[in-house]
Amino acid sequence: MRNPLRRVLAAAAAAALLVTAAACGGDDEDTAAGGAPSKIVIGYQQIPNGDLVVKHNKWLEEAFGSDTTIEWKLFDSGGSVNEAIQAGSVDIGLVGSSPASRGISSGIKYRVPWIFDVIGDAEALVVKGGLTDVKSLKGKTIATPFASTSHYSLLAALQKAGLDSKSVKVIDSEPDAILAAWTRGDIDGAYVWNPVLAKLLADGGKTLVSSAELAKEGKTTYDLGVVTDEFAEKYPDAVKTWVAQQDKAVTLIKDDPTAASEAIAAELSITPAEAKAQMEDLIFVNAADQAGDEYLAGGLPDNLFATAEFNKELGEITTVRAEKAYDDAVDESFAKSVPKS
Template sequence: MRTPLRRVLAAATAAALLLTAAACGGDDDAKAGGKPSKIVIGYQQIPNGDLVVKHNKWLEQAFGDGTTIEWKLFDSGGSVNEAIQAGSVDIGLVGSSPASRGISSGIKYRVPWIFDVIGKAEALAVKGGVTDIQSLKGKTIATPFASTSHYSLLAALQEAGLDGKSVKVIDSEPDAILAAWKRGDIDGAYVWNPVLAKLLADGGTTLVTSADLASKGKTTYDLAVVTDDFADKYPDAVKTWVAQQDKAVKLIKSDADAAATAIAAELQISPADAKAQMGDLIFVDAADQAGDEYLGKGLPDNLFATAKFNKDVGQITTVREQKSYTDAVDATFAKSVPQ
């Protein structure tokens, strides 16, 4: 669970953001039938196409002077969910576990895009002396709660027959994880790049990756979520947003060096490191996303299964009917992208 201080800060932030929520999506323009005057995007520092779009200002170019694009940085999908509930974000990046949690809790949003399929980009990094999952008994492991990393950590522990009583799992955001690692406060962390790469460079070793768990049926994704309100008012704007994301995926596939240069500038790492971290993710273009393997069927089934797992391990209290997860995934925007 989050600490009382974080709960207080989150509540205070949500209350403050509600005061400015009317600015999201440009409500006046909706009444006039025009494009939004402002789009607020919640992003994270993950080496995928979203950072390519941001760095190259493709959204600003696509929408023109009539629409302001505001980028807000978040530490994790759980924080993005809180901001969406507060009405301060129109489109955001969350992992598949936070998305499943959001749908389960009734957040009114849908998934129009898969940023990436998480492979080796998220992993459990540990310090010396830990050689297998069983060696985690009595150890302190950090991860951002309600994230895909948290989900993957719990899945790895469950498979090994361990639980929260035998391993101390603490809630910590990526930057705080790095600081705690350097201080010696933790024995390991399940987290994503670029922080994961920093832990490994500082003497850490990889115990299990999200690619390992995917091979056992626990696939995780980085997903886009758009509020139902925004998508219903501005479907053409969502189509334009998706088209820019598809453009980024195509650049990653056709000119990885150019994509890495953009990502490196956003993450303040070298292009070589950015390219290596990109290689730990799987990118899928709009044409393939629209099919049954992804938005058509695979992802809805995954979100439902993730909800059931989270309930089984005590992370959520309610799982909705499967149709709720199916209805929350919208392939129409990916299908609209010209090929």
């Protein structure tokens, strides 16, 4: 269920914050609550979704105008974004659903107003020749960014095969480092996302299982937008503007994938054809549909809670909060504010 008192509390908190500065998006000369701050710091990742379309086309800069500076900070994984948010250096960021679940479980004060994508074949377990199934990974070295959706999916795949992180040497490695380790022959495989995933496959890698397959078994993963509670309560109109630009990007991806792929290709330094192929491995949902029960208003909170329980079961986290905490951390109001096209 949604929490009807939350909006009232949020409004009260926003009023209280008028006398303070946002963690990193504002200063004493910022506009009143609900308006735009002088600066917004965004943590992004090199994932072929709408966030890169927004960045490349400078839609946020255009929407906010010259009075607001948009600062884009690149991160390797959702775990790193979580750390930056805890440090107070990011207002809005991209994290996977497993990092988001971990963040909520650990008490990070942020909320989820947007789903960048539902992860399908864009993340997968890829191995070198001679390994035929997940069971054959016993004693092998597999790399993945810890606390990421790929890490979560790898653990789910191992559990299904009757293996765990003790019978398989699972090492923590960011995507670019995974590619280098693969090239050197230091690892037998990796669970990772595009564009590095595509490079491993092009270098002879074989997919054993994808996140799309795991989703069919109840282990769905997402790339999510998170915004700090402080920023969302002080600048709700700014968050609405940010969500509207993300929805604009989803529309472009659906209506003109060529234009979208060109923008993403420029950001990832790949060809438009490669970008388009990688985009097709993700599922994009517009704001109107996100606001419904299948996503922000029901399905996602349930997923985040279930993810926390799974991670605790495997010893990856120590605490799972009450289910209501995960429900309260997902906020569909911003997606609902986007005018239907």
